[in-house]
Amino acid sequence: MKETMMRTCHNAFLGLAALAATPALAQHQHMDGMAGMDMSAPAARTGQGRGVITAIDLKAGSLTIRHEPIQALNWPAMTMTFKANPSALLKGLTVGQRIGFDVKAQGMAAEITAVRPL
Numbered sequence: 001m002k003e004t005m006m007r008t009c010h011n012a013f014l015g016l017a018a019l020a021a022t023p024a025l026a027q028h029q030h031m032d033g034m035a036g037m038d039m040s041a042p043a044a045r046t047g048q049g050r051g052v053i054t055a056i057d058l059k060a061g062s063l064t065i066r067h068e069p070i071q072a073l074n075w076p077a078m079t080m081t082f083k084a085n086p087s088a089l090l091k092g093l094t095v096g097q098r099i100g101f102d103v104k105a106q107g108m109a110a111e112i113t114a115v116r117p118l
């Protein structure tokens with residue numbers, strides 16, 4: 001019992017301490033639906049991913065990718081929408097295309113900063 005409580009406290013502390021570098025999974029999964037939530041501003045982190053484009057929104061300058069796990073960001077595989085920065089990255093891309101990409105994540109916002117056709 002004591003051990004369980006210790007572990008719980010320890011994990012909670014680690015979770016808080018790691019927020020800047022490694023947002024909790026739930027935070028990432030809520031990225032699309034809780035954009036208005038006020039989070040403290042963690043440092044931007046970057047990673048590289050691979051996945052298949054499932055939607056492109058030229059008007060919004062965004063694309064949706066069914067991506068593989070991104071270890072550098074501690075993200076599991078999922079489908080999510082990214083802002084393309086710059087939006088010109090979307091030029092020439094097609095739905096169903098498999099790409100490699102660079103992503104910059106800061107709090108609830110995630111941007112694609114580079115795209116490489118695979």
Ligand SMILES: [Cu+2]
Nearest residue numbers: 075078079080
């Ligand atoms: Cu994701």
